[in-house]
Amino acid sequence: MEELIDRAKQVLENNFQDRGFTIPSKGLYPFQWKWDSGFIALGYAHYDVKKAKKEIQTLLDAQWDNGFIPHIVFHNDSDTYFPGPDFHLSHLHPQSSKKFRSTGMTQPPVTGFVLELMHEIVGDEMLDFVKKYIDKIYDNHVYFYENRDVNQDGLVYIYHNWESGTDNSPIWDDIWETMNPPEYTFERRDTTHVDPAQRPSKREYDHYLHIIEIAKAHNYDDAKIAAHSPFLVLDPLFNAILIRSNESLIRLYELLGNNEDKIKYLKEKQEKSIQSMNAKLFNESLGAYVHYDLRNNAQIPYVCSSSFAPLFGGIPDASRAEVLKNTMQLKFGGDNKYLCASFDPTNDRFNPRKYWRGPVWINMNWMIYHGLLRYNFHEMAEQIRKDSLELISKFGFYEYFDCRKDNPDTENSGYGGNNFSWSAALFIDMLSSAKN
Numbered sequence: 001m002e003e004l005i006d007r008a009k010q011v012l013e014n015n016f017q018d019r020g021f022t023i024p025s026k027g028l029y030p031f032q033w034k035w036d037s038g039f040i041a042l043g044y045a046h047y048d049v050k051k052a053k054k055e056i057q058t059l060l061d062a063q064w065d066n067g068f069i070p071h072i073v074f075h076n077d078s079d080t081y082f083p084g085p086d087f088h089l090s091h092l093h094p095q096s097s098k099k100f101r102s103t104g105m106t107q108p109p110v111t112g113f114v115l116e117l118m119h120e121i122v123g124d125e126m127l128d129f130v131k132k133y134i135d136k137i138y139d140n141h142v143y144f145y146e147n148r149d150v151n152q153d154g155l156v157y158i159y160h161n162w163e164s165g166t167d168n169s170p171i172w173d174d175i176w177e178t179m180n181p182p183e184y185t186f187e188r189r190d191t192t193h194v195d196p197a198q199r200p201s202k203r204e205y206d207h208y209l210h211i212i213e214i215a216k217a218h219n220y221d222d223a224k225i226a227a228h229s230p231f232l233v234l235d236p237l238f239n240a241i242l243i244r245s246n247e248s249l250i251r252l253y254e255l256l257g258n259n260e261d262k263i264k265y266l267k268e269k270q271e272k273s274i275q276s277m278n279a280k281l282f283n284e285s286l287g288a289y290v291h292y293d294l295r296n297n298a299q300i301p302y303v304c305s306s307s308f309a310p311l312f313g314g315i316p317d318a319s320r321a322e323v324l325k326n327t328m329q330l331k332f333g334g335d336n337k338y339l340c341a342s343f344d345p346t347n348d349r350f351n352p353r354k355y356w357r358g359p360v361w362i363n364m365n366w367m368i369y370h371g372l373l374r375y376n377f378h379e380m381a382e383q384i385r386k387d388s389l390e391l392i393s394k395f396g397f398y399e400y401f402d403c404r405k406d407n408p409d410t411e412n413s414g415y416g417g418n419n420f421s422w423s424a425a426l427f428i429d430m431l432s433s434a435k436n
Contacts, residue, residue, distance in 0.1 A: 001431060004393060011397050011424035012043060016051065019075045020058040025399060025417030028194060030078035032059060034071045035165055036422050038110035039363050043425020045121040046432055052118055053129050056111065060136045062102055065095035067136075067143030069111070070102035071162060082186055083209065093220040104212070104220035105160045108238045109144065111137045112245025116252055121432075130252055138249055138262055144242060145269050147222040150232075150294065154272030155239055155280065157294060159229045160211050164238060164306070166342065166356040168200040170349035171291050171302055172231075178295075179230050181210030198353055198415045234292040236281050237306035239273065240313035241367075246270045247314065277315050287327035289315075303331060303344045305364040311371025321375040328368075329380065332403075338387040339380075340368055341403040352402045353415055359400035362388055362423045366430065385430055397423045 015022045021032040022040045029036075037059045044052035062073040074085040085101035093104060115137060119126040148156035158164055161172050184206050200208075211231050218224035226232060246266050253259035253266075283290045283299055288307035291300040308324055310316055316324060332340050343350050343358045351357040365388045372381035391401040391413070399416030407413045 001389075001393075005428060005431065008043070008397065008424035008427045009047060011419045012040065012051075012421055014419065015421045017076070020054045021073070021075060022051075022055060022421050024422065025420045027080055028399075028417040030076070030080050032062075032073040032075060034059060034069055034073075034107040035110045035363070038114040039366070039422040040425045041114055042117055042121070043422075043428045045118045046428050049122050049125075052122075056114065056118075056133065059111070060133055062097050062100040063136055063140065064093065064097055066147070067139035067141075068095075069106060069109075069140050070097075071105050071107040072103045074101040083212070087209075088212065089216055090220070092216055096220070103162075104215055105163050107163060108165050108241040109137075109140060109245050110241055112141065113241070113248040116248035119252070127256075131256060134249065134252055134256070137245070138266075141242065141246060141249065141266070141269075148226075150226050153276040153280070154269055154274075155234045155276045155292075156242065157226065157232050158235050158238055159215065159225045159232055161208065161231065164233070164235045166237065166304070166306060168204055168354070169304060169306075169356040170343050170347070171300055171304060171306075173349065174300065175231055175233075175293065175295075176204070176207050179207055179210065181206045184209050194416055199355060230295065232294040233300075234281060234294060235306065236277070236289040236291060237309040239277060239281075240289075240309035240315060243270060243273050243277070243313040243315060246273070274313075274315050277310060277313075278320070281310075282316075282320065287323045289324075302347065302349075303327065305340050305342045305361070305368065308340065308368050308371065309364075311375060312367040313371075314374060318375065321377075325372070325375075325377050325380060333383075336405050338391060338401065338403045338405060339384045340365055342400070345403065352404050352407070353409065355400065355416070358403065359415060360387070360391060360403045361400050362392070362426050366426045369430070388430060389427065392423060392427050397427070399423065 012022060017023060023029055024033055024036045037055050041052045041055040063069050088103045090096045090102045090104050115130060119130055144156040150157060161167055211229060214229055215225050250263055250266050253263050281289045281292055283301060286301060286303050288303045289310050293300050308328055311321060311324060331344050331346050338360050341358050342356050342361055352359060365384050369381050369384045395412055395414035396418060397420050398414030398418055399420040402413035
């Protein structure tokens with residue numbers, strides 16, 4: 001494994017940019033992504049604290065005045081990615097960053113738990129950094145609860161599938177059927193770097209762009225987006241990560257002292273959020289947490305890797321956690337599969353090669369691994385960790401992987417971008433976790 005650790009570090013070093021951030025993968029993703037940077041910082045924390053801090057600092061430097069953190073920050077120009085800054089037009093929002101161009105959407109709020117884990121990895125020399133940046137992360141959480149919680153039940157909405165992080169999941173298929181967007185004319189760049197069979201279709205992109213056009217027409221105003229966007233969803237992954245990051249901020253504020261008002265606010269939101277997750281997003285018949293379509297006031301009844309993220313946030317009680325573990329084993333496990341596919345392998349919509357429609361993602365495995373450990377499901381946690389390490393050891397630091405151990409399509413079951421930063425970073429962290 002020492003050779004692989006060296007290779008993982010080399011992936012991160014090669015993807016690090018002079019402006020102080022790390023791209024996910026050369027060619028395919030030339031900018032800074034929000035949740036990528038969080039996971040990447042964890043990898044750096046094990047061997048290059050300066051870069052770990054810089055990764056978070058650079059991301060937070062692009063925060064909007066209202067606490068919003070965009071999902072992509074366009075620090076630089078590049079013609080290898082669409083849609084870029086000239087399409088997103090973040091300046092339409094009056095409180096957007098005046099320093100950096102960005103998108104007008106966000107991604108799962110990982111920075112809270114990342115800040116705490118960086119402190120755990122590095123030790124008290126991180127405390128000055130925590131003190132300097134924790135309030136910016138707190139402001140991001142306040143933004144969500146004050147602007148995205150339409151029912152005041154502690155659950156925040158996403159208005160675009162890209163905000164979920166699980167871009168082309170089959171979860172969204174039924175929503176696309178309710179829409180009829182225009183046929184946009186544009187030049188895709190991702191399919192020049194990766195097999196188009198592994199990426200979203202052109203028609204799916206029409207839907208993606210149409211939602212952004214609606215948001216732009218309302219100057220990225222959250223209340224107007226909530227009123228007009230055809231896509232308005234409560235995502236168990238997004239909300240579980242927010243809850244887990246709340247937990248981290250509470251502990252860090254308690255460590256720092258003199259932050260009673262912020263602790264009180266977070267604890268009140270935390271209690272309401274957990275109650276609502278269990279009441280609104282758990283599906284008894286499926287034995288898993290599911291997405292909720294606010295436009296139709298109904299659950300979206302499919303199981304995916306996001307369904308198990310609540311374990312990471314400590315959301316289910318012990319008996320419900322047992323149900324989740326059993327669902328994962330029944331639908332996603334077996335001798336011929338790597339855990340954990342991004343979508344239910346027993347469902348007709350499953351595609352083991354296509355982005356978020358079935359492949360294994362290392363960042364999801366990392367969260368599920370820690371969630372299983374939290375509930376003392378050590379055997380399954382170790383299986384996920386071993387599967388993750390085996391996939392990387394066999395195929396390389398790819399973006400995502402085929403979950404089939406008997407994959408008949410190709411000798412290489414690694415797909416998407418190669419030398420992918422969070423795969424490398426979380427490989428380093430998973431090995432360290434096992435040693436500890």
